[in-house]
Structure formats: C-alpha cells, structure tokens
Amino acid sequence: MNDTDMDPFACFDDSDDDDDDDDDDENDQQHEQQHQYGSSPPQNITKPSSITSSRQFTYSTENGNSTASYSLQQDEQSQGRRLVDEANARLDAATAVKDGLLPVTSSSFEVFDTLTGAGKGLRALKVFEYGDEILREYAAMRVPNHQAAESLEEAEQLHERAVQSTFNNLHHSTQNAIIQLHSCDQWMNHDDSPGRHASGVVTPLGAYQSNSYTLGDQKCGGLFLTTARMNHSCRPSATHIWRPDLQKTVVFATRRIEIGEEIFTTYGPPECLDTEGRRDYLREKFSFECGCEMCEEGNRFGGDDRMIEINSLQEDISMLAQTGDPKIAIDAVERCLSLLKEQSISIGAYRQPLLHYGYQIAMDGLKDIDLAKSYLSKELAVTQQCEGPTSPKALQIQAMLDDLF
Numbered sequence: 421m422n423d424t425d426m427d428p429f430a431c432f433d434d435s436d437d438d439d440d441d442d443d444d445d446e447n448d449q450q451h452e453q454q455h456q457y458g459s460s461p462p463q464n465i466t467k468p469s470s471i472t473s474s475r476q477f478t479y480s481t482e483n484g485n486s487t488a489s490y491s492l493q494q495d496e497q498s499q500g501r502r503l504v505d506e507a508n509a510r511l512d513a514a515t516a517v518k519d520g521l522l523p524v525t526s527s528s529f530e531v532f533d534t535l536t537g538a539g540k541g542l543r544a545l546k547v548f549e550y551g552d553e554i555l556r557e558y559a560a561m562r563v564p565n566h567q568a569a570e571s572l573e574e575a576e577q578l579h580e581r582a583v584q585s586t587f588n589n590l591h592h593s594t595q596n597a598i599i600q601l602h603s604c605d606q607w608m609n610h611d612d613s614p615g616r617h618a619s620g621v622v623t624p625l626g627a628y629q630s631n632s633y634t635l636g637d638q639k640c641g642g643l644f645l646t647t648a649r650m651n652h653s654c655r656p657s658a659t660h661i662w663r664p665d666l667q668k669t670v671v672f673a674t675r676r677i678e679i680g681e682e683i684f685t686t687y688g689p690p691e692c693l694d695t696e697g698r699r700d701y702l703r704e705k706f707s708f709e710c711g712c713e714m715c716e717e718g719n720r721f722g723g724d725d726r727m728i729e730i731n732s733l734q735e736d737i738s739m740l741a742q743t744g745d746p747k748i749a750i751d752a753v754e755r756c757l758s759l760l761k762e763q764s765i766s767i768g769a770y771r772q773p774l775l776h777y778g779y780q781i782a783m784d785g786l787k788d789i790d791l792a793k794s795y796l797s798k799e800l801a802v803t804q805q806c807e808g809p810t811s812p813k814a815l816q817i818q819a820m821l822d823d824l825f
C-alpha cells in the first residue's frame with residue numbers, strides 16, 4: 421500500500437472539514453469514557469524483597485485521576501526515595517504525553533477476540549440506540565499524507581521516515597499500545613535486513629499503514645488506538661467521523677446495538693457494489709477477504725440485485741437532478757432510500773447525499789418548499805446521528821433549514 425491507499429476509512433471522510441480548527445468545546449467531562457494513563461505500577465521499579473510498608477501516589481490528568489502504587493522497605497529509605505523520584509519522573513513523562521493518546525477505555529464497550537477470523541474487534545457492553553455516541557478519541561499519531569518527492573519510491577521513504585520519527589517521539593506506553601495493533605501481512609517485517617525487526621513483528625509503519633485513516637481535508641493521517649480495533653462490515657452498526665472542531669474522531673451507533681454485539685464500522689467502498697465488487701475493493705485496498713454478514717449472505721435474499729440497482733439509480737439521480745424530469749428524479753431518490761432500508765444499510769454517507777438531492781430537486785425542480793423542508797429535516801437528522809448534533813455540517817444544515825421557515 422502507498423500513502424494514498426493506506427486509509428481504511430478515507431472514503432467516508434468529509435473532505436470539506438477543516439483540519440486546523442482546534443476548538444475542543446464539547447463537554448468531555450460529561451462524556452462517560454475515561455482516558456487511562458497506565459494504572460499499573462511503573463514498570464522499572466524493583467520490588468524490595470520484604471515489604472514492610474506501602475505508599476501510594478496519584479497523578480492527575482485532565483480527564484480524571486489515575487493511581488499508581490508500589491511498596492517500599494522502611495530500612496531502605498534512601499533507595500526508596502530515589503525510586504520515588506524516578507517513578508515520579510516517569511509519571512511526569514506520562515502526564516506530559518498529550519491528553520488521551522492511549523486507548524480509550526469505557527464500561528460501555530470492550531476490545532475482544534472475535535471468533536470470525538477477523539482478529540480483535542470492539543463489542544458493546546451496553547445497549548446503544550441509533551445516534552448514540554460510542555466513543556471519541558484523540559489520534560495517538562498524526563502524520564502528513566503528502567510530502568514533496570520526485571518518485572513514488574522517494575515518497576514512500578519519506579513517509580516511512582515521518583511515521584518512524586513521529587513514533588520515536590511518543591511516550592513508551594503509547595508506543596507499546598501501537599505495536600500491539602494489527603498489521604496487514606504485507607507490512608509485517610519478513611526480511612532480515614539491518615535495522616529491521618525479525619519476521620512477523622508489527623513495526624510502527626505496519627501498525628500505522630494498517631490502522632490509520634485520513635483526517636478531514638486529507639492532508640494528514642491519524643491513528644486512533646481504540647477506533648482502530650473496529651472491524652469492517654458492509655452493513656455496519658456504527659460510523660466514525662473525524663471532528664476537526666473537537667480534534668477527535670467520534671464513533672456513533674447507526675442502529676440499535678445490543679449488549680455483546682460486535683460494533684462494526686465500514687472501510688468502504690464509497691459506492692454501492694455487489695458482493696464480488698465489495699470483496700475485490702477490500703482485498704485490493706486493505707488486503708483482507710471480507711467475511712461480514714452481508715458478504716456471506718451474497719445474493720441469497722436479493723442483496724446483490726438491490727446494491728446494483730441502488731448504484732445505477734445513484735448515477736441516474738445526479739444527472740436527473742440537473743436537467744431531467746424532477747418527478748422521475750424524486751421517484752429515483754425514494755426508490756434508492758427504500759432499497760437501502762430493505763438492505764438494512766443505514767450508512768450516512770449513502771443516505772445524506774440522497775436526501776440532499778431530494779431537497780435540491782424539491783426546491784429547484786418541483787418548487788415544493790414543504791417537500792424540500794422535509795428532505796432537509798431528514799438530512800439534518802441523519803447528519804446529527806452520524807456526526808453528532810453539534811457537528812459543523814449539522815449546524816450548516818440547521819441554518820439552511822432555519823432559512824426555509
């Protein structure tokens with residue numbers, strides 16, 4: 421993979437997003453998840469042979485307190501003091517790590533070993549309703565996507581160097597968490613050349629290439645340690661979005677998710693394809709054979725026929741919306757929406773454009789303000805559910821809707 425196709429999720433990113441907006445104004449405190457900074461004792465402290473007293477110290481983070489404790493032998497006061505100093509220095513380093521780089525933990529979901537051959541995944545520990553926020557997290561690593569280079573080879577080298585140097589600057593606990601991630605086989609080190617890890621070891625580049633995704637305006641890629649654990653489904657139960665206003669990626673449920681159910685997002689493709697087309701896309705782009713429920717179903721319940729019809733209607737709608745008969749265009753929008761529903765696909769990236777076409781056709785072609793309002797209201801609801809009620813796009817649609825009243 422090269423830096424243009426390393427992104428499992430890029431196809432559903434909003435390229436209008438402005439990546440530079442730093443304003444984290446949402447109520448993180450109200451959000452129930454916590455960022456843990458390693459609640460186990462500092463790694464390098466050697467335990468005294470006989471333990472006679474114990475101490476505990478606490479360090480604070482923006483999101484809560486994490487506690488680390490260890491024991492000291494009373495007759496080894498000076499050694500103990502040195503150990504305390506060392507431990508505190510390490511904890512300072514840990515708190516110096518930008519807030520939230522380590523995996524997000526929560527009582528609402530967990531990382532688990534799937535039994536489907538897809539490695540680890542994320543599963544729900546509580547019921548999520550459509551539109552519920554599941555998690556939000558900062559990028560553990562952010563790396564520029566584009567660098568000036570004279571050849572593809574040079575671009576790849578520059579990218580590898582950028583990934584490695586970003587990785588080198590991270591706190592060791594974040595580095596450890598990155599190296600635990602899945603890596604596509606092609607990014608595992610199988611050669612023994614100098615400076616390389618032994619065969620089969622996940623490298624920073626491998627972890628980054630296999631798990632990162634584009635942030636908004638495509639200039640930068642980001643690796644999110646918990647979001648990275650979400651497997652793909654062509655009929656996903658969740659969606660993730662980079663929120664430049666929060667500088668976080670946020671995951672929302674796109675339907676009700678039961679306790680114990682795996683939480684799936686989608687890596688693409690951006691258009692509706694039949695099973696073979698989707699599997700080809702995922703194999704070529706992300707090197708895995710999709711084993712999701714919808715691919716396993718194939719055309720058993722007419723899924724492939726539906727997907728092919730949706731695809732051709734989507735193409736028709738964009739043409740009909742410009743110059744065609746608005747009545748035929750609006751019928752095509754409705755047919756498409758109902759096929760998506762029949763196929764149980766609630767992917768916002770498919771539904772939003774259709775609803776927006778509906779709004780445009782109703783406004784410009786049919787001159788029916790009430791119908792236009794109804795499409796725009798539905799687009800607003802989908803946007804709020806897939807991006808959050810205060811997402812820039814949701815606010816923009818809300819403003820358009822206000823103008824219609």
Ligand SMILES: C[S@@+](CC[C@H](N)C(=O)[O-])C[C@H]1O[C@@H](n2cnc3c(N)ncnc32)[C@H](O)[C@@H]1O
Binds near residue numbers: 539630650
């Ligand atoms: C971003 S990682 C997802 C988390 C990963 N399963 C893990 O163990 O950390 C993407 C990888 O998960 C696996 N995977 C994700 N969705 C899959 C699916 N629908 N079918 C088969 N494998 C899948 C593939 O190996 C893919 O390269």
